[in-house]
Amino acid sequence: MNRRYRKTIIAGNWKMNKLPSEVKPFAEALKTLAPHAKWCETVICAPFVDLPAAIKAFKDSRVAVGAENLNENASGAYTGEVSADMLTDLGVKYVIIGHSERRQYYGETDVSVNKKIHAAIGAGLQPIVCVGESLEQRELGITLDLIKLQVTTALSGVEADKMRKIVIAYEPIWAIGTGKTATAEQANEVCCAIRATIRNMYGARIARAVSILYGGSMNEKNAAELLAQPDIDGGLIGGASLVPEKFAAIIATANQDQA
Ligand code: 13P
Numbered sequence: 001m002n003r004r005y006r007k008t009i010i011a012g013n014w015k016m017n018k019l020p021s022e023v024k025p026f027a028e029a030l031k032t033l034a035p036h037a038k039w040c041e042t043v044i045c046a047p048f049v050d051l052p053a054a055i056k057a058f059k060d061s062r063v064a065v066g067a068e069n070l071n072e073n074a075s076g077a078y079t080g081e082v083s084a085d086m087l088t089d090l091g092v093k094y095v096i097i098g099h100s101e102r103r104q105y106y107g108e109t110d111v112s113v114n115k116k117i118h119a120a121i122g123a124g125l126q127p128i129v130c131v132g133e134s135l136e137q138r139e140l141g142i143t144l145d146l147i148k149l150q151v152t153t154a155l156s157g158v159e160a161d162k163m164r165k166i167v168i169a170y171e172p173i174w175a176i177g178t179g180k181t182a183t184a185e186q187a188n189e190v191c192c193a194i195r196a197t198i199r200n201m202y203g204a205r206i207a208r209a210v211s212i213l214y215g216g217s218m219n220e221k222n223a224a225e226l227l228a229q230p231d232i233d234g235g236l237i238g239g240a241s242l243v244p245e246k247f248a249a250i251i252a253t254a255n256q257d258q259a
Helices: 020-034 047-055 082-089 100-105 110-122 135-139 141-156 160-165 184-202 206-211 223-227 242-254
Strands: 006-013 040-046 062-066 096-097 126-131 167-172 213-214 234-237
Touching: 006 167, 006 213, 006 223, 006 242, 020 047, 020 096, 040 047, 040 096, 047 062, 047 082, 082 096, 082 110, 082 234, 096 110, 110 126, 110 141, 126 141, 126 242, 135 141, 141 184, 160 184, 160 206, 167 184, 184 223, 223 234, 223 242, 234 242
Parallel strands: 006 040, 006 234, 040 062, 062 096, 096 126, 126 167, 167 213, 213 234
Antiparallel strands: none
């Protein structure tokens, strides 16, 4: 983390978990457990049908609500899809774009990710853009080249003044839901490479201000070590974000004074 230059963000990704009726009890528990967020921005990204309940439940708190996906088109004949304007109209602030599960199961590509980013920023949403390599790609030694390509394509055509709205999340696919976390050094190396890519595209001042998160089996036990890394500005948390006690403990870690 580097609080001098950028925001620390602890974001939960509920994925396809929690019923709308389970949102309020979760929010009540989190509001009691979580420390007053001195530095850290807290976000809960929830399934579409949970969003109205989440907006209501977190209304008077400092927890922002995010969606897990959106359609790149503004409106029209796209049965079953949800637009950026629909999300902002509800009061949603963030949206996860290009999660590896969407790339893997729903055919999303760097190009569709780029279109979704444009749709999100056009509507005033803050994208949390996910990038990451598979185990095979890591073993081939192409991680940094691949990440650079993912970031460059995702941000293609995004103007410099919009970059302050964009959050990048590095999620190595082999660490998601596996209990296998990247070491703090591995994670920082890639986050540092993401910042270098942004520096090449937008210059040092903007690169210094972009929050880059780590995701992949992050929990209340390993958060401190990961967050102590200079280029890791927070977490995108799956499993541990479903349990108020665990998520609150990660928020507390992010709020501790920096050594
Ligand atoms: P886990 O924390 O369950 O590994 O999930 C990470 C993730 O995919 C967050 O988007």
